[in-house]
Structures are given as C-alpha cells and as structure tokens.
Amino acid sequence: MYLVDTNVWLELFLEQEKAAEVRRFFQQVEARLIAITEFSLYSIGVILTRLKKDEVFVDFLSDTVEDSGVMRIRLDAADPRQALAVRKQYQLSFDDAYQYVAAVKHEYTIISFDADFDRTQKGRKMPDMV
Secondary structure, three states, X not given: OEEEOHHHHHXXXXXXXXXXXXXXXXXXXXXXXXXXXXXHHHHHHHXXXXXXXXXXXXXXXXXXXXXXXXXXXXXXXXXXXXXXXXXXXXXXXXXXXXXXXXXXXXXXXXEOOOHHHHHOOOXXXXXXXX
C-alpha cells in the first residue's frame, strides 16, 4: 500500500516537470493500493482553488477520491501529538510529520518527491521507484 504525498498529486495537477512520472505511477498501481490523507486532500483543495483551478479539484474529487477506490485516511484525535514528536525527532514540517505518522500507523510506503522523508526511519520512494 502506498501513501501518496501532496506534492506528488500537485505535480500531476499542475503539469510540472515530473507529471509524466506521476501519471505512469498511477497507471501502474491499482487505485485500491493507494491512499491519501484528509490533510493532503484539503491542502490540494486550498492550493488548487487559490490558483483558480476549481474544476481540476472537482475532477480530482469525483475521479480519484469518490470513484476510483483510492483510500482516504485520517489521524485519530491523539495522533497530532505524535506528529509533533516526529516533527522534532526528524526535523520535519508539520505536514510531513502528519504524513509520516499516517504512513507508519497504516503501514504504508510513502510516495513523495520530498527528500525530507529520507531523514526518517521509514524513508520514502519516488513514483518512478515503484
């Protein structure tokens, strides 16, 4: 199972440099093996609507979140405290620590372009490494 980080989704939606790599990842991996945190979901919504790409977000919600089988996960009430501890331990941003705790809790592999995860025990894979 794979927890796909916010930056991977945005790479595709914003047609950035590695969009083709992300597209291949999503074509090769079954949707039921992919997860997104609610934190990522809302972050993507904030970013896309700020860029006036509301329709891209609507398509993402219906195609990916609602219809594809991608798992949507969230942390329990006590888990953000653990994210704070992880943030300190590995010197991560809070959003990275949240993703890390979610991945550990659900035993998912982190898929991310963010090298900060390389400092953690769990590490990460980039989409082209799967």
